[in-house]
Amino acid sequence: MGGQYILEMKSVNKSFFGTKVLSDADFNVRSGELHALMGENGAGKSTLMKIIMGIYVADSGEITFEGKPVTVHGAREALKMGISMIHQELNPILEMTIAENVFVGREKRIKGTPFLNRRQINEDTRALLKEYNMDKKISPSMKMKALNIAQIQMIEIIKAVSYNAKLIIMDEPTSSLTSNETEELFKTISLLKERGVGIIYISHRIDEVMQLGDRISVLRDGAVVGCFERAQTDPGKIISLMVGRELSGGYPANTAPKGDVVLEIRNFTRKGVFEDVSLKVRAGEILGLAGLVGAGRSEVMRALVGFDKLDSGEIYLEGRRVKIGSPQGAKRNFITMAPEDRKALGLVLCRSVKENIALKNEELFSKGGFLNHAKERDLCNKKADEMTVKRNSIADTVVNLSGGNQQKVVLAKCLMSRPKVVILDEPTRGIDVGAKFSIYNMVTDLAKQGIAIIMISSEMPELIGMSDRILVMSNGRVRGEYNEKHEISQEAILKLALEGV
Numbered sequence: 001m002g003g004q005y006i007l008e009m010k011s012v013n014k015s016f017f018g019t020k021v022l023s024d025a026d027f028n029v030r031s032g033e034l035h036a037l038m039g040e041n042g043a044g045k046s047t048l049m050k051i052i053m054g055i056y057v058a059d060s061g062e063i064t065f066e067g068k069p070v071t072v073h074g075a076r077e078a079l080k081m082g083i084s085m086i087h088q089e090l091n092p093i094l095e096m097t098i099a100e101n102v103f104v105g106r107e108k109r110i111k112g113t114p115f116l117n118r119r120q121i122n123e124d125t126r127a128l129l130k131e132y133n134m135d136k137k138i139s140p141s142m143k144m145k146a147l148n149i150a151q152i153q154m155i156e157i158i159k160a161v162s163y164n165a166k167l168i169i170m171d172e173p174t175s176s177l178t179s180n181e182t183e184e185l186f187k188t189i190s191l192l193k194e195r196g197v198g199i200i201y202i203s204h205r206i207d208e209v210m211q212l213g214d215r216i217s218v219l220r221d222g223a224v225v226g227c228f229e230r231a232q233t234d235p236g237k238i239i240s241l242m243v244g245r246e247l248s249g250g251y252p253a254n255t256a257p258k259g260d261v262v263l264e265i266r267n268f269t270r271k272g273v274f275e276d277v278s279l280k281v282r283a284g285e286i287l288g289l290a291g292l293v294g295a296g297r298s299e300v301m302r303a304l305v306g307f308d309k310l311d312s313g314e315i316y317l318e319g320r321r322v323k324i325g326s327p328q329g330a331k332r333n334f335i336t337m338a339p340e341d342r343k344a345l346g347l348v349l350c351r352s353v354k355e356n357i358a359l360k361n362e363e364l365f366s367k368g369g370f371l372n373h374a375k376e377r378d379l380c381n382k383k384a385d386e387m388t389v390k391r392n393s394i395a396d397t398v399v400n401l402s403g404g405n406q407q408k409v410v411l412a413k414c415l416m417s418r419p420k421v422v423i424l425d426e427p428t429r430g431i432d433v434g435a436k437f438s439i440y441n442m443v444t445d446l447a448k449q450g451i452a453i454i455m456i457s458s459e460m461p462e463l464i465g466m467s468d469r470i471l472v473m474s475n476g477r478v479r480g481e482y483n484e485k486h487e488i489s490q491e492a493i494l495k496l497a498l499e500g501v
Helices: 045-052 075-081 098-102 118-131 149-162 179-194 206-212 235-243 297-304 327-332 342-346 353-358 373-386 403-415 433-448 460-466 490-497
Strands: 005-016 019-030 034-038 060-065 083-086 167-171 198-202 215-220 223-229 261-270 274-282 286-290 312-317 320-322 335-338 421-425 452-456 469-474 477-482
Touching: 005 045, 019 034, 019 045, 019 198, 034 206, 045 083, 045 167, 045 198, 075 083, 083 149, 098 118, 098 149, 118 149, 149 179, 179 198, 179 206, 206 235, 215 235, 223 235, 235 433, 261 297, 261 452, 274 297, 274 452, 274 469, 274 477, 286 297, 286 433, 286 460, 286 490, 297 335, 297 421, 297 452, 327 335, 335 403, 342 403, 353 373, 353 403, 373 403, 403 433, 433 452, 433 460, 460 490, 469 490, 477 490
Parallel strands: 019 223, 034 198, 034 215, 083 167, 167 198, 286 452, 286 469, 335 421, 421 452
Antiparallel strands: 005 019, 005 060, 215 223, 261 274, 261 312, 312 320, 469 477
């Protein structure tokens, strides 16, 4: 369960420009304990962590670390104290070696010279890799760009350990990991706990929190509204505390009548990526695409909408064969896709809500080469209202919105062109529970409008709960299909998803 409190925060308050972000927040962590922190986007989790890391200073309140009152001034001071944070957005220096990344900023020099002691940092890094059972997979001299996301994340953990970290903050650590990589991370977490390291674990995934958390705290509107030993709570209780209201336990039923086949793809092949993939989706239907990361799901959809090259295959829209070849071609054929990485591919973060919704939809607001700004503003506002985008105005910069509202802006942009087929790739990744339910309701509303929907998700409960049918892919091929809800289970999907791996 853990030992003495390593960190205690009492009655912590923080405001920005008169807006209260944290209100008398209490939070603590024991050595050797994993204390999970949950809350909707905007609840104050990031602000609380930035105060721990010394990026912000609390307006009032008391913080003690290892029993001594502290005020942390900057991340470097936090590291010296033994507090480290592994961010959701990993930022390794890709052209440097693993050893150089681990010791960046505290390089060991050959005595009496300005030269880097590569032999020493390689030896020290090798010892750390061995300690966490990674020495057989990677070597200190490998460049970071050769590693996958899971390995990069492990290097971040090793770097934290090399600072003799007594407390490690993990922010959404499994958001980009496969199930196997997640299991490896969980083993490492167990090892850290055994060595007395305290862990603050921030996640939107309730199943992970219920599996890992020794204690679970819920933050809402800047205040800690509940702190429980794991055995004292359940997912329903956590969700209701997070959103401040009861949410139905299940997923919204898709009651839309299923119409004719809107989209059919036949024998899609891209050499070395996917082969002989065929599928159909009907009006009003939600078709789920299941599979492990790397199964080829996103790649097939990217080829369909013209983001990637297709070696062979045919596309039929409402029974008529069409050629696409580019995202513009997909749009002309009433097919749109909300990509997995909304920040890199779906949004221009430094631009406004209006500009993002209007992007690639300019023909709706222009005539004779001239843009009608009033019409653009009115139509974008209307679509933002339909998608329930929370904002002060349509001029708000997208980077300042929560993850859920950013995703709604992506959907608003996609739906401006009145598509017949909508492809959703990981539509709820990295967003909070309340926003997830809002997205689920939106998806079923689209189905009721007769739109054919293809949904990719790595969260199997979500995919099972939302889909009318599920196709399972593995190693670039369709391995099977489930047509009836009663046939679908996580075990059955996983069995097919592991074929050919």
